[in-house]
Amino acid sequence: MTSYDEIYEEFLSRCKVDDIDLPDTNEKIYAVIRSAVRDFNNKMRTQIMCDDELESVNQKLSDDDLLILAHYLRLNFLRNQLIHFSSTWQPFAKDIGLKNFQSQLKALETLVSNEKENIKELIVNTLDDFM
Template sequence: MTSYDEIWESFLNNCKASDIDIPQLPEKIYEAIHNAIRHFNNRLREEMKWDDQAETVDRVMTNDHLLILSHYIRYFFLVNQKTYFQSLFQPFMKDVGVKNFSSQLKSIESSIYEEQKMIDRIIMNSEEDYL
């Protein structure tokens, strides 16, 4: 069994972000882990399950799977950050400056794209080669 602590530590070690923006409450951390597991299961056609009481998932995860899960947490962290940024600052775009708003939005979008590529690379590298 892999603990939530192992998953969260992997996220923190591999996917740095502002401490202010990272969830601190256990419920929010659980939600981030659950969401990442859902997408992990969908992408890899797995059936990993979680147990909030024991704070574990139902298997010992490989390093590759830990990395994938960590990057899924980061990916959705960035997607949510983009949504928040757009909804918060778009009404004030004229006051903040269109150029500044657009450049910050492009930066977040670039980070999202890079995170998608990273997930794809890790999945590709983790596949067994039968040649």
């Protein structure tokens, strides 16, 4: 079995962010891991199950799977940042004179897009191993 700690540490090593933006309780960390596992299961057609009591998933993940799962965590994190930034600042951008709102928004959208492409590339790399 792969522990939540292993999954989350892999995510942290791939996503350098301010600690203030990261989940601040175990329950929130578990929730983001479960969300990423659901995305992973959907894309890879696997049946990985999370066990919050054991703080692990029900199988030992390969290095490739752990890497892809960490990138799904990063993708969800970036999506949440994009949603938060746009919903928080768009209504007030003109009123408070927020400079470069569109360029900041575009930068976040580009990060999300790049992460999606990165995940696709990682998946293709794992498929190439089987051919």
